[in-house]
Amino acid sequence: MADTITHIVLFKYRADITWSDFEKHFESFMALKTTSLNPKTGKPLIKSLKAGKNRSWEPFNKGFTHGFVLEFENQDDLDYYLTKEPVHIAFSKSAGPLIEDSCVIDIKDGVLFGPPAKRPLGEGEYQGSCHCGGINWTAKLSTAEHVLCHCSTCQKLGGGPYSCNQIIPKDDLKIVSGTPNVYTYTGASGKSVRCYFCGTCTSHIYHHQDVMPDKIIVRTLLLDGGPQMPATGEIFGEGRLSWVRELQDTLK
Structure with a gap:
């Protein structure tokens, strides 16, 4: 029982939902108890499943009308x-089109403190965090690599000779916790660039340029495993500091 997770789901259904749609939805949810299977054992993932309509007389339901309580091993x-x-x-x-709002919490019996569970990462997805840990995010990379930027803006913002980046689709970065601050400046294109950073520790998370609205520039060194990623390219080479290439040999 020590590792058992209780998964609690509350729904507020759309006002125009039909009884037949609701009945089908409810039956499908309850059927997950036997149809949702562990791929390794072939056994049901859900240990127990309870469901029902809210019947509390207390005025604290926030509009949620039905609850589902699931237990997982x-x-x-x-x-x-x-x-x-x-x-x-x-x-x-x-179920999505039937639901106006939802609330989900997961609890482990008796555990009152500690961090939440980490969202599992998909293929090519990396966890990122700022220095103070106040902001966490995930970013999906097609290849685990850095592109070095030697522009003067990166040097000014980061206080170093270059930044480590990768251009990815905007939707491939998800803020998991915390809210970044935004600093806007005019980029080399003459259009606005928004720099998203932690307001506490100032770690830079990503940039979003008006010149490429569907893309963002994510700081790859802040991702888990970032220090082990190779650098495979560079941009704004004209801004490269003269000693960067010789640095390793010089400091030996």
Whole structure:
């Protein structure tokens, strides 16, 4: 029981939901108890599943009308259920149009303090964090590598000879916790660039340029495993400090 996770889901359904849609949705949710399976053991991922309509007379329901309480053997089983289990993923997609709002919390019995569970990472996805830990994010990279930028702005903002970056689709970066501050400046293109950074420790997370609205420039050295990634390219080479290439030999 020590590792058991209780997964609590509250729903507020859309006002225009039909009874037949609700009944089908409810039956599909309850069926997950037997149809959502562990790929290694073939056994159900859900240890227990309870559901029902709110019947409390206290005025604290925040508009949520129905609750579902699921128990999982451990965090790994819950993570697989949420991110990879095909029956649950299909159910979630079909349920989306029926739900106006939802609330989800996960608890481990008796654990009152400590950090939350980390969201499992997908293929090519990396966890990032600022120096103080106040902001956490994930970024998806097609290749684990750095592109060095020698522009004067990166040198000024970072206080170093270059920054380590990669251009990725805007939607491939997700802020998991915390809220970045924003500093806006005019880039070499003449258009605005927004620099997102931690307001406490000033770690720079990513830049978003008006000149390429669907892309962002993520700071790859702040990602887990970043120090082990190779540098495979560079930009603004004209701004490269003269001693950068010779630095390793000079300091031997």
